[in-house]
Amino acid sequence: MVKSKWLSFVLVFAMLVSVFVPTGMTKAFATGTSYDSMVVPSISDNGTRELGKFMIDIDPFVSNSEAIFELPDTDYEIHQVKIGDASFDLSGNKAKYVGSGNQKDSNYDPNYDTNSTVTSDVYTGKGNTDNIKAFQFKITKTSDNGFKLYLDYNGTGKNGELKFPIELTRVKVPSGASGDIKLTITGSGSGQLKDGSVVVATIGGGDLTVAAVDTKSFSDDGGNVKIRITESAAGKLKSKDTLKLVLPDGFKWDDNPNDYSVTSVFGTDISSEVQITPNDDTLEIRLKDNASVSTQKAAIDITGITKSDGTTAKIIEVDDSTKAKEGDVIAKVRGSYDVTPNEITVGTYGQYDTSISATDSSVVAFSGQYNQEDSSNDINKVSDIQIKESVAGSLIDGRTILLTLPTNARWYKIHDTKVTNVDKTGKNFEVDRDNGVKLEFAGLQGTDNRTAKFVVHRDSATSKNPAKLKIENNYVALEPGVTGDLKVTVGGTAGLSTDSITLAKVVNPVTVTADKTNVKIGVSNQAAGKIDISEYQAGAIYTNHGKNTLDLILPDGVKFTSKPTVKVTSGDLDIDNVNLVSDNSGNDNKILRIEFKSDSTEASTIEVSNIYYDVDRTVGEGDIKVKVGGSALVTVPSSSLSNYKDKDGYKDDYATLDYADIYFSGEDYVVKVANATVVTPAPNATKQTAVFTINSTTYTVNGVQNTLDSAPYVKNGRTYLPTRYVAYALGVSSDNVLWDGTKATFILGNRVVQVTPGSTTLTINGAPVTMDAPAEIVNGRVMVPFRWIAQAFGAQVQWDATNQTVTMTLQAQ
Known part of the structure; x- marks a missing residue:
C-alpha cells in the first residue's frame, strides 16, 4: 500500500441550483447519510475504463468525518477520481490535484502538499441548503484500489444538507472481471461517513446487463429490490425475447403486476412499454411489441411502487419459511438474451434478531483504577459496543437495553460522558442513530452504578435498512486486586440474542515478585526477602505528576526496622523520595512510601532490597504478606479507609481517600506478596x-x-x-x-x-x-x-x- 500526504481543498458554495437525482440509483442508508448511484455504465474488462458516478448526501452536515473508498481487490487500480468539480490523479504514489473545469489549472501546482482554495461549486445543482457555505475535504491515496476522504466541518451551516458527487473517471479493470463492480465505503466508526457500498459499473458483453442496484434486508414479511436492466446497444430489448429472474426455493415474486414500477434511467424512455409478468419464483420481463424498441441505448429500473401511504410495495415474498435460507437471496438470470451476469443478489433474508458484541474484547484495563481526567492515556477505556439488527424492524420503539457490570466494576463514562456523579447528571443523551433508529442513554439503575439503561427510539417511516448502532468511548472504575475477563450481562426488553459480552481483560497495573526468608516471633532486625515491582505497561504506576505514591504496607505485629533500599532497575521511572511512615493508628514504620517525579514512558521495574523487620510476639506462624498499593495504584474513589474492613476481612489502617463519588468499600492495595515466613521452635514434647x-x-x-x-x-x-x-x-x-x-x-x-x-x-x-x-x-x-x-x-x-x-x-x- 502506498500512502501520500493529505491534499486539502476548501470547497466554497456560491450559487446553489437544482440537483436532479435519477430514480434509478443504489442507496446505502446511514444516519443522515446516503450513497446514491447516478450513472452505472456497462463496461468491458481488461483495460482502463470510465466507471460511474454517485452522490453523497449528508443531512444535516454537522461533524468531521472520514472513510476509505475501495474497489473489490488490488487487481483494480484507481487512476483518477473527480470529487465535485475537482479532479485528482491517483496513478502515482500520492494524490495530485489536476484541476477543475471551472478553474485555471495554471493557478495550482499538481505536486503541492498544502491547503488550497477552489472557488467553484462542488456541485452546481439544487440540494445543498443555503446555510451550507463551505467545507474542507482532504483526499489521500491508501492503496492502488482505494483512497481516503476526510470531510472537515468548520462549524458553518449547522443543520444544513450537503450533497456532492464522486466520479471514478479512470480505473484499470482487470481481465476476467465480471458482474457488478461495487465500491465499498468503510467509515471510521464516528462521524457521518458511514459504512456502505454502491454499484459503480457492470461488466458485460452480451445484449443486456442486469444489476440489483438497491437491495434490502427483510424477514418473513417480504422485501423490495431495485433491478436495473441496461442495453449494450439500442434495440436490444425486444418483444419476442424474455428476460427471466428466478428466485431460490422458499421465495416468490409478488403476483400483482400493478405492484411493480418501471422507470427510465437514460436513453430512450421505454418504461411504459415494458411488460412485467410474475409467475411464482420467476419474474418475466419483455417489451409489449416491436414498435417500442429503443432508438438510443436504454436503461430501466424495476422496483416496487410507492403506495399512497408512503410505503413501498414488497415485490419479493417468503413463500415457505422452512425452505427459505437466511443470508443473501440470489436470483438466477435466465431467458433468451445473452445476459451478464448470470445471477444477482436481490436482498438479504433473515429472522428478526438483534446482536450485541464488543468490538475489541482484548483491550486491557487496570484493577483499582478508572479514567483520570489529566492522564494522556486512555486509562480503563473498555471496548466499544456494537448493536446490529439482522433485518430492519428487529429493534422496537420503546424497548430497553440493560448492560450490567460485575460486582468488581462500575460505569464511569458512557459515550465519553461522565455518568457516575452522585447526582446522576448526564441522563438521557443520544448515544448513536442509524437508519431511523436512535439509541438513548437513560441513566444508571440502582444505587451501585453497575447497570446502564438504554432506550430504543424508532422512526418507522425511515427504517428501511437494518440499523447498526455503536456505544463508544466507555470507561469503567475497577475494584483493586480483582482480575480476569470483564463480562457485561445483557438484559432489558429489546430481546438481544447474547446474554453477555466481554469488554476488557482486567489485570493488575503491576506484577510483584519476592524472595522469602524465615523470621522468628519476638525478634527485631530480621532480614526479609527483596521485592520487585514491575509495571504492566508504561504509565501503569500513575504518579499524577508526582502527587501519588506507591506504598508497601505491613501487617499487624510487623514493622520496618530501617528504611529499605529502593531503586529503579529498568525503565525510566524517576524516584523522588522514600520514607517510612505511620499508619492511621499511629504505629510507626508500618508503611514504606515511594514518591515519584513523573509517570514512566517506558515500562519500569522497582527493586526494594535490604528489608529488615521487627516481628512482635503476636504474629502467628506463617507468611508475612506485604500489601502493594497506594494512590499511584489505587485511584478509584472510595470511602474512608479507616472505617471499613478490607477484602481479607481485617480492619485496614491505611490513609483515607477523600472523593465525592464512592465506588467500592475502600480496598487500598492491588496485590499482596510474601517476603518472609514466621517460624517458631517446636514446643516442649512432654505431656x-x-x-x-x-x-x-x-x-x-x-x-x-x-x-x-x-x-x-x-x-x-x-x-x-x-x-x-x-x-x-x-x-x-x-x-x-x-x-x-x-x-x-x-x-x-x-x-x-x-x-x-x-x-x-x-x-x-x-x-x-x-x-x-x-x-x-x-x-x-x-x-x-x-x-x-x-x-x-x-x-x-x-x-x-x-x-x-x-x-x-x-x-x-
Missing part, C-alpha cells in the same frame, strides 16, 4: 496434665502442686479459671503471656490465643471463636470458662462434679 479445684488457690501440674492468686469459681453454670495459670499449666512460658491493657495474648508453639474481657469472642491465630459466656476480670485476673480456654490450646478436659475438679490434658506435640 501436660493440670488439675484445678473450685474455690481452691492450689493446682497441680503433672502431680506437682502450684499456687495461684485467684481461685476458680462457678457462675451461671459455667466454671471459670484464671487464664494466665491455665496457660502456665499447659506449657506457655511467662514471656509468652502478654497483656496490653485491653486484651490478653498467649503464645504456645504455633498458636496465638487472644482473650478480651467483656467479650464472648476469643481468637485463635486471628480466627474468631464465639464462647457461650463472656470473659471477665476478677481480682486483676482474666477469667474464662474452662472448656473454651482449654480447647483453644488443644487440651482435653474432664469435669469431676463429686470432687469439684477440672482436669486438663495436653498431649506431647
